[in-house]
Amino acid sequence: MLEAILVMALGAVVLGAALGYAAVRFRVEGDPLVEKIDAILPQTQCGQCGFPGCKPYAQAIAKGEADINCCPPGGDEGIHKLADLLGREFKSLSAEHGIEKPKSVAVIDEQACIGCTLCIQACPVDAIVGAAKQMHTVVSVQCTGCELCVAPCPVDCIRMVPIQETVDTWKWKYPVVPIRQIA
């Protein structure tokens, strides 16, 4: 009887020590869930979800403070991926946060630009170059199409241009069978 208790107690102590050691040794820094959610988000940094960037939105989703259908640039596909990751039901994009648009880049009308730097301050990814009272321009490969620079421009010289399909970006379409009248 006593032996059994001692054996069980010893086992508990040994296993407890092993678990305690593992908890310290293999501690996970940061929240891996936030990282995973952030990897799915499109990194447009547009703030349409109501958070100041993709990472804060990811943190809010991880805490359960935000829903998964608030990201218009991610679209339905992004929501599907988030739903899969978090084991939730798919929801269609929430209308109050905007609609999914074709990917665009900002273009500055360089003739009209007065060099106020307001768009440079608004750009979340530093994709606009220029200086005070000098013409500004968008580095289009780095533009995420967040539209945050459009509103601050005092002379309305920034417009969003959808990205045109070129030979390099063209993709094979999903095969469809044309329906024909046979009788």
Next chain:
Amino acid sequence: MMPKLFTFKGGVKPASHKDESADAPIRVAPLPSRLIIPLRQSARAVARCVVEPGQAVRKGEVIAAAEGPMCTAVHAPTSGTVLAIEPQPVPHPSGLPAPSIIIEPDGKDRWIDLTPFDHLAATPQQTRDYLRDCGIVGLGGAGFPSHVKLGPGEKGIDTLIINGAECEPWITCDDRLMRERAEMVLAGAAIMRHVTGARRILVGIEDNKPLAVESMKAAAEKLGESAIDVIAVPTRYPAGGEKQLIRVLTGIEIPYGKLGTHFGVQCFNVGSAHAVFRAIAHGEPLISRILTLSGNMAKPGNFEVLIGTPIRELLPLAEPRADTDRYLMGGPMMGVALQSLDIPVVKGTNCILAGSPTLFPPPPPEMPCIRCGECAKVCPAELQPFQLYWFSRAKIFGKTQEFSLFDCIECGCCSYVCPSRIPLVDYFRFAKGEIWAREKEKAAADVARQRYELRLAREEREKEEKAAKLAAKTAAGREKAAATLAVAEKPAITPEDAAKKALIAAALERAKAQKEQVHPGNENNLTQEQEAEIAAIEARRTEIREMAKPHLRQDD
């Protein structure tokens, strides 16, 4: 001695249809009315245009220079004038326009001064650079730059394979080339062997081209080369696929993610060997190629065509029949439908095939997959097309990659045997395109994330710096004020309050001084009358202020 041959798994034997065009000798196509030369000659690189509209060019002159490691130069196919540099439809499944140089021929066909290149005196690197500047790319279809393939690779090249298999039905341009210019092809192969340092050359030709095999064997004997083996390989589509031909000739099976060079084998098309010979021995850049016009045509044949010739101007040579309803670029197995006939011939164009409802009937409706496994039996890459189809159709792209989608060579064997007539390759191309697009998007998102984080860090740092600066300034001001106050010593107020007051007083003093310094610019150079007027107005203002004083609140 007949070396031992190996086999690859799968493959099909479609009707070869080579006889239609194989017997007519190569004819030189007449000069077209204009030439459209795309700057984008392969999927990987765009050359940099070095001519201007209106400029006169001679045949063989460089009109676009190689830029980047995967790029080759582009040359004027004939003498004439550059009309424009503008986007034109290019031979691409999308039919979208891409930047092209348009040349109007002057009809004189004047060459630049041609100087042969002595590859025996040059280092391999110099020869490769020379071939790059001659615009030599693989003429089998993909247009991969030859100077890159001629590089030493990781372990060096032991075996050079010259691909004359030409396994696609209908196409006979390599067949004719080997029959008529066998010596040039082998001389080109010998140059390639010298550049790569290979030990032996294997020429693989499908055994349905006995005349080509004979001609190549005779040429090899004539050259007196013992290390060149011309080998007839069994006719089975796709024996001309690079990995399949390497497998048949050497028995080496190239695994996923590896290339022939990892095993000391490199493979070139016979047309590329011919182009290398012309570049080295005659100094001629790659400005023309041989292509087959066949299918629903009255006079099918092979033609030596200038790069940039619009296909519309080429067709009358073979006289397409009246019921032709579409044209394919490439063979019936892998070719893509032409969106427009204004598309030019490029370096990778090996065949233009005319189709009619009787010759190539439109595909019957797609039926559900019954998982019969026929596609897996014929797949030369040993994949399971029915599984890939399932996941591609359902857009589960991760699974398609698990089933090695990217090993698919899009040969079309699976679609050919499918009893449900499913266009399997279309699904695989779709899935590949989507996966590539997602990878690109992901890379762009990673860059955006990094830039956003860097920006946040910078903003944080700037804020801290500003706060530190401000704190330093205030501290300095307070010390100064406290020092002046220490002299006055008023116990009623604490030194800190006094410091604040002193600071405010100093600021007010500064503001006042600044105000006095500034005076309106329109008060310069005034007449006496105007000065008098101003004085009167000022007097009235003071009067009014005096009058208003009792009515104003105390703190104003």
